[in-house]
Amino acid sequence: EIVLTQSPGTLSFSPGERATLSCRASQTVRSISLAWYQQKPGQAPRLLIYAASTRATGIPDRFSGSGSGTDFTLTISRLEPEDFAIYYCQQYGSSPPAYAFGQGTKLEIK
Amino acid sequence: QVQLVESGGGVVQPGRSLRLSCGASGFTFRTYGVHWVRQTPGKGLEWVTGISYDGSNKYYADSVKGRFTISRDNSKNTVFLQMDNLRAEDTALYYCAKESGSSISLDYWGPGTLVTVSS
Numbered sequence: 001e002i003v004l005t006q007s008p009g010t011l012s013f014s015p016g017e018r019a020t021l022s023c024r025a026s027q028t029v030r031s032i033s034l035a036w037y038q039q040k041p042g043q044a045p046r047l048l049i050y051a052a053s054t055r056a057t058g059i060p061d062r063f064s065g066s067g068s069g070t071d072f073t074l075t076i077s078r079l080e081p082e083d084f085a086i087y088y089c090q091q092y093g094s095s096p097p098a099y100a101f102g103q104g105t106k107l108e109i110k
Numbered sequence: 111q112v113q114l115v116e117s118g119g120g121v122v123q124p125g126r127s128l129r130l131s132c133g134a135s136g137f138t139f140r141t142y143g144v145h146w147v148r149q150t151p152g153k154g155l156e157w158v159t160g161i162s163y164d165g166s167n168k169y170y171a172d173s174v175k176g177r178f179t180i181s182r183d184n185s186k187n188t189v190f191l192q193m194d195n196l197r198a199e200d201t202a203l204y205y206c207a208k209e210s211g212s213s214i215s216l217d218y219w220g221p222g223t224l225v226t227v228s229s
Contacts, residue, residue, distance in 0.1 A: 035213070035216075043221075045155065045216075047210070047215055047217045050213040051215075054213075056210075056215075088154065088155055092214040098157060098169060098171060099145065099147075099157035099160070100157065101147075101154060101155040
């Protein structure tokens, strides 16, 4: 079973700054199976990035994903006020078939 | 537009059963897998179960295996989650989510339905 670790649990930034969020897997993950989600209070998660680096439909280009193997990164190039939320990475494994989520990183306003 | 709406949540005693439904619209339901993901208040996301587009493959988290059963009715654009022998630790907001056509990510989610297991 693959475990995804997101650290730190909380990051503080000011609007306009660049934020880099980390997701580390306990074993090698196929890039095609790595996704990132954003969740705001009282809302369902929203898909941001799939296949490690492909933006989902309608996602602004200030969001980008990168990484391979066990280390993946979500970068927000210039933080907008609406970007302060919780971000989760997620991986799909095929043996056995299952999804795993990281514990989330909360992006808060400094 | 794509919509998923969960229903059937409520308060139930430990050991009892509950059946959740996820109604879908705005896409060709019979061609996509659907999953249930739960979230404990104030905590993170936990994948629960998933079902393939035709219902032939079903997958479960170890925490619910043998107690929860996922099924779907493609004629009614609905996925079901039968939850038996409920425990306090099953208390959560349950989301249904649709698989993306271009990857195995979950591209649309419902607003969720709250399940509370308490005596």
